[in-house]
Amino acid sequence: xxxxxxxxxxxxxxxxxxxxxxxxxxxxxxxxxxxxxxxxxxxxxxxxxxxxxxxxxxxxxxxxxxxxxxxxxxxxxxxxxxxxxxxxxxxxxxxxxxxxxxxxxxxxxxxxxxxxxxxxxxxxxxxxxxxxxxxxxxxxxxxxxxxxxxxxxxxxxxxxxxxxxxxxxxxxxxxxxxxxxxxxxxxxxxxxxxxxxxxxxxxxxxxxxxxxxxxxx
Amino acid sequence: xxxxxxxxxxxxxxxxxxxxxxxxxxxxxxxxxxxxxxxxxxxxxxxxxxxxxxxxxxxxxxxxxxxxxxxxxxxxxxxxxxxxxxxxxxxxxxxxxxxxxxxxxxxxxxxxxxxxxxxxxxxxxxxxxxxxxxxxxxxxxxxxxxxxxxxxxxxxxxxxxxxxxxxxxxxxxxxxxxxxxxxxxxxxxxxxxxxxxxxxxxxxxxxxxxxxxxxxx
Amino acid sequence: xxxxxxxxxxxxxxxxxxxxxxxxxxxxxxxxxxxxxxxxxxxxxxxxxxxxxxxxxxxxxxxxxxxxxxxxxxxxxxxxxxxxxxxxxxxxxxxxxxxxxxxxxxxxxxxxxxxxxxxxxxxxxxxxxxxxxxxxxxxxxxxxxxxxxxxxxxxxxxxxxxxxxxxxxxxxxxxxxxxxxxxxxxxxxxxxxxxxxxxxxxxxxxxxxxxxxxxxx
Amino acid sequence: xxxxxxxxxxxxxxxxxxxxxxxxxxxxxxxxxxxxxxxxxxxxxxxxxxxxxxxxxxxxxxxxxxxxxxxxxxxxxxxxxxxxxxxxxxxxxxxxxxxxxxxxxxxxxxxxxxxxxxxxxxxxxxxxxxxxxxxxxxxxxxxxxxxxxxxxxxxxxxxxxxxxxxxxxxxxxxxxxxxxxxxxxxxxxxxxxxxxxxxxxxxxxxxxxxxxxxxxx
DNA sequence: CATGAATGAGCATTCATTCAT
DNA sequence: TATGAATGAATGCTCATTCAT
Numbered sequence: 001x002x003x004x005x006x007x008x009x010x011x012x013x014x015x016x017x018x019x020x021x022x023x024x025x026x027x028x029x030x031x032x033x034x035x036x037x038x039x040x041x042x043x044x045x046x047x048x049x050x051x052x053x054x055x056x057x058x059x060x061x062x063x064x065x066x067x068x069x070x071x072x073x074x075x076x077x078x079x080x081x082x083x084x085x086x087x088x089x090x091x092x093x094x095x096x097x098x099x100x101x102x103x104x105x106x107x108x109x110x111x112x113x114x115x116x117x118x119x120x121x122x123x124x125x126x127x128x129x130x131x132x133x134x135x136x137x138x139x140x141x142x143x144x145x146x147x148x149x150x151x152x153x154x155x156x157x158x159x160x161x162x163x164x165x166x167x168x169x170x171x172x173x174x175x176x177x178x179x180x181x182x183x184x185x186x187x188x189x190x191x192x193x194x195x196x197x198x199x200x201x202x203x204x205x206x207x208x209x210x211x212x213x214x215x216x217x
Numbered sequence: 218x219x220x221x222x223x224x225x226x227x228x229x230x231x232x233x234x235x236x237x238x239x240x241x242x243x244x245x246x247x248x249x250x251x252x253x254x255x256x257x258x259x260x261x262x263x264x265x266x267x268x269x270x271x272x273x274x275x276x277x278x279x280x281x282x283x284x285x286x287x288x289x290x291x292x293x294x295x296x297x298x299x300x301x302x303x304x305x306x307x308x309x310x311x312x313x314x315x316x317x318x319x320x321x322x323x324x325x326x327x328x329x330x331x332x333x334x335x336x337x338x339x340x341x342x343x344x345x346x347x348x349x350x351x352x353x354x355x356x357x358x359x360x361x362x363x364x365x366x367x368x369x370x371x372x373x374x375x376x377x378x379x380x381x382x383x384x385x386x387x388x389x390x391x392x393x394x395x396x397x398x399x400x401x402x403x404x405x406x407x408x409x410x411x412x413x414x415x416x417x418x419x420x421x422x423x424x425x426x427x428x429x430x431x432x433x434x
Numbered sequence: 435x436x437x438x439x440x441x442x443x444x445x446x447x448x449x450x451x452x453x454x455x456x457x458x459x460x461x462x463x464x465x466x467x468x469x470x471x472x473x474x475x476x477x478x479x480x481x482x483x484x485x486x487x488x489x490x491x492x493x494x495x496x497x498x499x500x501x502x503x504x505x506x507x508x509x510x511x512x513x514x515x516x517x518x519x520x521x522x523x524x525x526x527x528x529x530x531x532x533x534x535x536x537x538x539x540x541x542x543x544x545x546x547x548x549x550x551x552x553x554x555x556x557x558x559x560x561x562x563x564x565x566x567x568x569x570x571x572x573x574x575x576x577x578x579x580x581x582x583x584x585x586x587x588x589x590x591x592x593x594x595x596x597x598x599x600x601x602x603x604x605x606x607x608x609x610x611x612x613x614x615x616x617x618x619x620x621x622x623x624x625x626x627x628x629x630x631x632x633x634x635x636x637x638x639x640x641x642x643x644x645x646x647x648x649x650x651x
Numbered sequence: 652x653x654x655x656x657x658x659x660x661x662x663x664x665x666x667x668x669x670x671x672x673x674x675x676x677x678x679x680x681x682x683x684x685x686x687x688x689x690x691x692x693x694x695x696x697x698x699x700x701x702x703x704x705x706x707x708x709x710x711x712x713x714x715x716x717x718x719x720x721x722x723x724x725x726x727x728x729x730x731x732x733x734x735x736x737x738x739x740x741x742x743x744x745x746x747x748x749x750x751x752x753x754x755x756x757x758x759x760x761x762x763x764x765x766x767x768x769x770x771x772x773x774x775x776x777x778x779x780x781x782x783x784x785x786x787x788x789x790x791x792x793x794x795x796x797x798x799x800x801x802x803x804x805x806x807x808x809x810x811x812x813x814x815x816x817x818x819x820x821x822x823x824x825x826x827x828x829x830x831x832x833x834x835x836x837x838x839x840x841x842x843x844x845x846x847x848x849x850x851x852x853x854x855x856x857x858x859x860x861x862x863x864x865x866x867x868x
Numbered sequence: 869c870a871t872g873a874a875t876g877a878g879c880a881t882t883c884a885t886t887c888a889t
Numbered sequence: 890t891a892t893g894a895a896t897g898a899a900t901g902c903t904c905a906t907t908c909a910t
Contacts, residue, residue, distance in 0.1 A: 026869065044349070046263055050905055060871045065906065132261075168424045172401070172417075176424055179400025180393040187392065200389075207385045207393055210427075243894065267880055277896050282881065460890070478783070480697060484884055494892050499885065566695075570841075602858045606835065606851075610858055613834025614827040621826065624787075634823075641819045641827055644861075677873065701901055711875050716902065 029067040031057040033078055040120045045075055075124065076138055082121050083143050086114050090147070100158025101209060107151060108181060109201040115185040116195040123189055151177065180204055246284040248274040250295050257337045262292060262345045289351070296346060297357045299338050303331050304364060311367075317375025318426060324368060325398060325425075326418040332402040333412040340406055368394065397421055463501040465491040467512055474554045479509055479562040509562065510572055516555050517577045520548050524581070534592025535643060541585060542615060543635040549619040550629040557623055585611065614638055680718040682708040684729050691771045696726060696779045723785070730780060731791045733772050737765050738798060745801075751809025752860060758802060759832060760852040766836040767846040774840055777833055802828065831855055 025033075035057035039048045050071055054061040068074040093110050097103050115122035135141055151174050158164030164173070184204065188195035242250075252274035256265045267288055271278040285291040310327050314320050332339040346352045368391050375381030381390070401421065405412040459467075469491035473482045484505055488495040502508040527544050531537050549556040569575055585608050592598030598607070618638065622629040676684075686708035690699045701722055705712040719725040744761050748754050766773035780786045802825050809815030815824070835855065839846040 028869070049903080051903095061905085062872080062907075063870060066870075071905065165427075168420055172420050173424065175401045175404065176393070176397040176421070179396035179398070181396070182400065183396025184389070184392045203385055203389050204393070207390065210382075245895065266878080268878095278880085279882080279897080280895060283895075288880070462890070483882080485882095495884085496886075496893085497891060500891075505884065599861075602854055606854050607858065609834045609838065610827070610831040610855070613830035613832070615830070616834065617826045617830025618823070624781075637819055637823050638827070641824065644816075679874065700899085702899095712901085713876080713903080714874060717874080722901070 026067075028057075028059050028063050031059055032064055032067060032074070033081075036074055036078060037120055040124060045124070072132075072134065076135075076140055079121075079124050080138075080140050080143070082118065083140060086121075087143060087147060094150075100154050100161065100163045101205075103154045104151070104158075104177070104208075105201060105205050107154070108177070108204055109197055111181050112185060112195065112197040112200050115181075115189065116197050119189050119192075122185055148174065148178075177208060180208065243284075245274075245276050245280050248276055249281055249284060249291070250298075253291055253295060254337055257341060262341075289349075292341065292345060293352075293355055293357055296338070296341050297355075297360065299335070300357055300360045303338075304360060307364070317371050317378065317380045318422075320371045321368070321375075321394070321425075322418060322422050324371070325394070325421055326414055328398050329402060329412065329414040329417050332398075332406065333414050336406050336409075339402055365391065365395075394425060397425065460501075462491075462493050462497050465493055466498055466501060466508070467515075470508055470512060471554055474558060479558070506568065509558065510574055513555075513558055514572075514574050514577070516552070517574060520555075521577060521581060528584075534588050534595065534597045535639075537588045538585070538592075538611070538642075539635060539639050541588070542611065542638055543631055545615050546619060546629065546631040546634050549615075549623065550631050553623050553626075556619055582608065582612075611642060614642065677718075679708075679710050679714050682710055683715055683718060683725070684732075687725055687729060688771055691775060696775075723783075726775065726779065727786075727789055727791055730772075730775050731789075731794065733769070734791055734794045737772075738794060741798070751805050751812065751814045752856075754805045755802070755809075755828070755859075756852060756856050758805070759828065759855055760848055762832050763836060763846065763848040763851050766832075766840065767848050770840050770843075773836055777837060799825070799829070828859060831859065 032053060036048070036053050039052060039056060050061045050064055053064060053074075057063075064071075064074065068077055090107075090110050093106055094103060097106055152170060155164060155170040155173050159166050159170060164170075181204070184200060185195060187193070249270060253265070253270050256269060256273060265288075267278050267281055270291075271281060274280075281288075281291065285294055307324075307327050310323055311320060314323055346355075346357065352358055369387060372381060372387040372390050376383045376387060398421070401417060402412060404410070466487060470482070470487050473486060473490060484495045484498055487498060487508075491497075498505075498508065502511055524541075524544050527540055528537060531540055586604060589598060589604040589607050593600045593604060598604075615638070618634060619629060621627065683704060687699070687704050690703060690707060699722075701712045701715055704715060704725075708714075715722075715725065719728055741758075741761050744757055745754060748757055780789075780791065786792055803821060806815060806821040806824050810817045810821060832855070835851060836846060838844065
């Protein structure tokens, strides 16, 4: 079973300058972030209290407010750090892959993999953050949009080179892809079942690429 | 813009005939349910206070607890009544339709239509209720399962008679269908955009039935 | 185990007059009183709600207020009916008994017997009613005072005729007697243990009559 | 009139010596405890609201829950601190006293003295706490049991050395002693009358030691 | 870098009680 | 004789958040 790693992302220098190098997060901050993530694995965000976080982290509640705007800020921050990491990885994954369909396959696999490895991440994303309006004006949302845009570009590329049919709106295609991935993973996340990236990707692609109907001739 | 109708389901008929018949809901109950639904259109469940509901309904807070278990119970109850109504309609819709693909098309259309007509309903379903474990042991969940089962049977039927390919697990197909519908609608719901059942159904089916790839001649 | 009888006292005419004879309590009233008593056996007064009483009685809450002033009135009423019954019995018991000590013995036995047979009664008396000031201005308190006065008179009688020492204030003697009885029974009531009137009376009298010290010959 | 002292027990010493030492209670906690005790003198526990306590203490309601489990926890805590203090005193009082009867006399005196000096204490003990089942599984109950056990041992000692008659069960003797004390004090507490430890002890012992009957030559 | 102490505002829920029918 | 519908008022408790040290 893929254990969610609770080691808080060591932030590389967000923007590097000459001097002291990327300084690591102070211990308190790390403890808080980890405690929070651990808690998220057990219960939903709104059910988590600052008192709980502080206790689990072994610090005082006040310290949370030293490092984060507020409770929701903590959520966004943690999510953002996760996401940034994933996007870097994702870009690398896509490098050197030829063909729109192949890229889509890789994207699906990568997407499912993250969800599979870090269920909390998945849970946060589609159960906590997305429902709130503040999300849509957050940094995180911009990251997600960037990611989402990449898929759209791949689809456009596919349409251009004839790999993908042109009689269905690309945006709809994108929605179906994301919708399928998430629905499939949601089930796994909620029921804490196994999620097998390889198998799921295989089946999903088979389906998405060629549809529901059997091969005509 | 499709206005969500706030008329609480009149269960049974209000005017009795014959004997004791199931009596109509008392006015207070109806007012509460409607006020609650109206509120749900504006804000998320956890942000709605009982005081607000009572005020909007023009009754006292205490009355809420006369008719519903608690705040969450109110949510479930309202949802359940909605759902029951929809399922009746849905069964009727499906009557007389031949062919698995045609049935799926109808189902998709019906599903989107409900979401389109009753955004609150959609919102409740995938933003409020589903995230909580108590949902999965509720009456509502049973209704949803029944509904879900119907789709699976249609798919099985399609596989049997050759309408649907057999090399992809039926359950995955179901997940993709539901996932697609919901992702597509979610966008509409969240951004309060138009949702056109006819167009969406058309595109979705085009896609789901024949996949992403262009026709191979 | 002496089961508390839950049959509400059929009130004899409180004060008789010529006409229609003691009319029995209406069924609703009886059901309420019985339900209440049954509830008192399980939990303390303040933990019992009118809703509960009504439900157990199979009537509406409103009916309680038809027959009783309010919740506390119900308590007092029930208690009073119990008490009146007991006092009648008690007076009869005392008839024909000679000697202060013998009378005291009989009183102790009677007192313990009631507690033993009707634990609810005991519980109400020393856990619910007595703590509240309204008790001390109630009918019930007058009954208790009457009862209490009888004991004092017996003691006085004993002092006069030399059966009882005169160098201890009679009122203190009375307090010790009541205190002993109640402490002994309280234990039984709270821990739901057996209470044996005969044995307890025997031991208590042995002690109260001759004190803690061994016989000095 | 013996005024109940409202100074909350300073646990440990406030001024540290040596190392880390148990630090004194924070001011808020002390204020809460004192306010609560003061309130208990005026009304019964269930009639005291958290709002009241907070107001009287000059703190916010929330602070109550920082220092105490809940309202009932506050009651138990306050009682426990009182009790612990008393038991220490009590053990010292008993030191150096010879003879079971003398010890009993001292115990009675001490017991009445506490009640007399701290009526709230008495009130809490036999009107609030004792009626609830949670009491019987509390720390406080253990303290009371310890205290109660001491009396039993004294009685046993008296039986052994011939000071106390052996034909009455020691436990019953204990019950009579406690029952008498409490009944006698209860009257004082409820009617806010004077309680004179010296006189009461004198009379009670006279009675308990030698019983109700006059001296037989 | 971190904490102890304290707060302010909210909020679900309970319950006895009333009254027209 | 009894009920269905509705209420008013209270209350315990939670929680995110602040700030001096």
